Amino acid sequence: MSILELENVTKTFDGVRAVDDASVGFDKGKITALIGPNGAGKTTIFNLISGFLRPDAGTIHYREKDISGLVPWDIAHMGIGRLFQDVRLFDRMVVMDNVLTAFKKQKGESVLMSVIARWKVIKEEQSLKSQAMRFLEFVGLTEKAEELAENLSYGQQKLLSIARLLAADSDVLLLDEPTAGVSPQMIGPILDVIRKLAREGKTLVVIEHNMNVVIEIANWVYFMDEGQVVSFGLPNEVLGDPEVRAAYIGL
Amino acid sequence: MNYLLHLLTMINIYAILALSLNLLVGYTGLLSLSHAAFYGIGAYISTLLMINLGFTFLPSLFLAIIGAILLSFMISIPSLRLKGDYFVLASLGFQIIVFTILYNWIDVTRGPYGIPGIPRPNIGGIKIESIASYSIFSGIIAVICVVLFYFIGDSPFGRVLKAIREDEISAAALGKNIPQFKIKVFAIAAGFAAVSGVLFAGYMQYIDPTSFTLMESVFILSIIIIGGTGNISGPLFGTILMIILPEILRFLRIPDTVAPNVRQIIYGILIIVIMRFQPQGLSGEYRFE
Numbered sequence: 112m113s114i115l116e117l118e119n120v121t122k123t124f125d126g127v128r129a130v131d132d133a134s135v136g137f138d139k140g141k142i143t144a145l146i147g148p149n150g151a152g153k154t155t156i157f158n159l160i161s162g163f164l165r166p167d168a169g170t171i172h173y174r175e176k177d178i179s180g181l182v183p184w185d186i187a188h189m190g191i192g193r194l195f196q197d198v199r200l201f202d203r204m205v206v207m208d209n210v211l212t213a214f215k216k217q218k219g220e221s222v223l224m225s226v227i228a229r230w231k232v233i234k235e236e237q238s239l240k241s242q243a244m245r246f247l248e249f250v251g252l253t254e255k256a257e258e259l260a261e262n263l264s265y266g267q268q269k270l271l272s273i274a275r276l277l278a279a280d281s282d283v284l285l286l287d288e289p290t291a292g293v294s295p296q297m298i299g300p301i302l303d304v305i306r307k308l309a310r311e312g313k314t315l316v317v318i319e320h321n322m323n324v325v326i327e328i329a330n331w332v333y334f335m336d337e338g339q340v341v342s343f344g345l346p347n348e349v350l351g352d353p354e355v356r357a358a359y360i361g362l
Numbered sequence: 363m364n365y366l367l368h369l370l371t372m373i374n375i376y377a378i379l380a381l382s383l384n385l386l387v388g389y390t391g392l393l394s395l396s397h398a399a400f401y402g403i404g405a406y407i408s409t410l411l412m413i414n415l416g417f418t419f420l421p422s423l424f425l426a427i428i429g430a431i432l433l434s435f436m437i438s439i440p441s442l443r444l445k446g447d448y449f450v451l452a453s454l455g456f457q458i459i460v461f462t463i464l465y466n467w468i469d470v471t472r473g474p475y476g477i478p479g480i481p482r483p484n485i486g487g488i489k490i491e492s493i494a495s496y497s498i499f500s501g502i503i504a505v506i507c508v509v510l511f512y513f514i515g516d517s518p519f520g521r522v523l524k525a526i527r528e529d530e531i532s533a534a535a536l537g538k539n540i541p542q543f544k545i546k547v548f549a550i551a552a553g554f555a556a557v558s559g560v561l562f563a564g565y566m567q568y569i570d571p572t573s574f575t576l577m578e579s580v581f582i583l584s585i586i587i588i589g590g591t592g593n594i595s596g597p598l599f600g601t602i603l604m605i606i607l608p609e610i611l612r613f614l615r616i617p618d619t620v621a622p623n624v625r626q627i628i629y630g631i632l633i634i635v636i637m638r639f640q641p642q643g644l645s646g647e648y649r650f651e
Contacts, residue, residue: 161535187537195535201528203648204521212525213536217518222546225517226510232517279536 114139114314115160115191115283120169120179122155122338129155131338132169137283142305142315144325144346147335148358153318154196155338157285161193162186173283188215192281196288196318198268202261206252206271209260210243211236213278246274250304266297273304283314290324302328322350367497371565373605374500375558380585380597381511382554387583388591388648389520390547391527393446395579396437396453397555399460402574403430404556405563406464406471409480419483423560430556431549438548442541445530457576464571476570483564490564500561507554512594514550523547524592527648584629588636590646599645604629 113136122130130152137143145153158164160171162183171179178186201209217239219225219232247253250270255263263271269289276284289305290298305328309315319325325332325346332349334342336358342349349355379401386392407429408422417425441452464471471477483490483499490499514520522543525533534540563569581604589600608625616624642649 163531163535182539183531183534184537184539187535193535195532199529199532199535201525201532203528204524208521208524211518212521212533212538215537219518220522222514222517222519222550225519226513229513229517236518275536 113137114174115316116172117156117160118170118172120156120159120166120171122152122159122164123167128338130159130166133335133338133340134169135333135340135343137314137316138331139282139314140309140312141330142309142317142328143331143333144329145316145318145333145335146320146322146325146349147341150337151335152338153335154287156335157193157287157316157318160186160285161191187279187281190280190282191285192276192279192283193285194269194272194276194287194289196291198265198272200260200263200268200271200275202259204260205257206247206260206263207240207243207256209271210246210274210278211239213275214239214242215280243274243278246277247271249277249307250274251300264294264297266293266301269293269297269301270304273301273308277308281313283316284308286315286317288318288320290319290321298324326350364493367493369605369609370497371493371500371561373601374497374504375561375565376582376585376605377504377598377601378507378554378558378561379582380589380601381508381594382551382558383582384586384591384597385511385514385523385547385551385554387586388593388596388646389515389523389527390544392544392548393450393583394453394551395450395576395583396457396460397551397582398574398576398578399457400430400434400552400555401559401562401578401582402460402464402569402571403433403552404559405569405574406477406559407556408560409477409563409569410470412481413477413479419481419485419560419564423557426556426560427553430552430559434549434552435545438545442544454576457579461571461575464574471571474570474572476568478568480563480567480569482567496565500565503557503561507557508594508598511554515594519543519546581629584633586643586646588632588643590643590648592642592646592648596643596646600643603644 116136118134120130120133121128147153159166162181165180170177173189173191201212218235225232244253247256250273252267252270252274255267260271289301293301305315329346332344332346333340334349334355342352342355379397383397386394404426407426411417411422411425437453437456441449444452465473490496522538526540526543530540585600585604586597589603590596611625636643
């Protein structure tokens with residue numbers, strides 16, 4: 112039984128079936144790759160899971176609870192986090208504040224608390240800062256803590272985005288092209304972080320175009336084309352499938 | 363001396379206006395043109411309560427704040443889905459509606475005739491009568507407000523507001539309930555604007571709708587654009603500059619007939635120069651782009 116499961120999900124935009132009767136499942140502690148040509152519906156799957164889109168048909172279950180149609184912040188609170196393709200950091204905030212924002216249920220997010228019980232908020236803030244430092248250490252960004260997010264390299268920005276998801280206490284991480292556009296020497300560290308997270312029992316779903324990366328990290332692979340799941344299996348099986356090769360990879 | 367104390371009182375009143383608008387514009391990234399409306403709502407609610415129902419200062423201040431907060435929901439809830447320019451237009455609409463009501467609902471507001479004879483505040487038997495005592499009184503309230511603005515802006519709540527300014531979608535994906543934060547910050551800003559309105563009415567002892575026009579909203583906005591947004595010092599600096607500047611122009615011996623126009627031209631030039639060369643304002647944190 113997968114921790115996150117989409118059953119017969121369909122999403123249509125102006126008559127185009129962006130996701131067409133797709134059923135996919137993601138396992139705890141595993142890295143699952145979603146591959147396929149542009150427009151195959153991979154990012155739409157992420158938008159459906161994280162609540163930015165509602166499915167037209169089908170169900171999405173997380174820990175056996177139906178989450179289809181919930182708003183994004185409720186889904187985030189249940190432990191599903193997302194790295195956007197274009198990262199979407201809080202650019203003009205420092206790295207530390209980017210991570211601190213992500214913590215859930217902060218007392219200081221209440222206006223009343225921050226005004227009448229400021230000392231409590233300050234105390235909470237100190238403990239959150241040390242936790243945030245641990246997540247920054249995990250992704251190797253401790254020295255950048257006071258740097259503005261917009262001044263980081265693209266690879267560092269992706270790592271910061273992952274640190275933010277950890278601060279948000281995400282159990283499922285939806286990573287939309289975590290290595291795309293990143294300088295070659297940063298790809299290794301990003302993949303290391305992804306593998307470490309899987310070993311810690313997180314559920315990772317990765318949209319990836321680089322087949323070497325898929326073979327290197329994925330436990331399971333879904334191949335999508337025109338909104339449908341065409342093939343599923345171990346990386347070597349899926350990438351060896353003649354249909355997949357013909358439709359997409361052109362190896 | 364009274365002249366300087368008058369300026370000090372005006373700075374106190376406008377500092378609260380500028381800092382509260384800053385919560386919307388500088389922190390949350392919501393450009394609002396309805397701030398003078400909430401300023402006027404505060405002034406009118408307290409005035410009507412004091413004149414018609416004999417309320418004293420503090421209860422009418424309290425009810426003016428509550429009234430402005432409730433009315434803020436009328437704009438914040440329907441315009442939650444609006445972004446950027448469309449939100450600006452919605453706030454513009456609200457500003458015009460409020461002004462029109464103040465101007466035309468003559469039975470209640472006396473419309474263009476205004477309401478004279480507003481009593482000076484009387485707090486626990488201490489009457490704030492002279493210009494000097496009013497400058498101290500408004501100063502105390504302004505300082506309390508500045509401390510509150512600092513606490514709000516410097517808190518995790520303020521950090522979420524900045525996150526919404528930077529990237530609303532990303533903040534939602536991290537579990538922040540965006541509509542809730544926007545409604546709250548709008549209510550807070552409206553409540554503080556009402557405080558300014560109450561102080562203004564008690565000081566002038568006369569109000570009419572022309573103090574709460576769209577131009578007034580634009581003026582408050584230009585204070586924080588020139589001074590800077592996203593922190594405390596920017597709006598404070600802008601307030602002092604924009605209140606003192608026209609007074610300095612007085613000494614340039616510009617004829618009275620053209621002085622207001624010259625002032626408008628100077629404001630305009632100032633905004634253009636600032637936006638071109640110092641987009642974060644003179645002392646702000648957040649850069650308009």
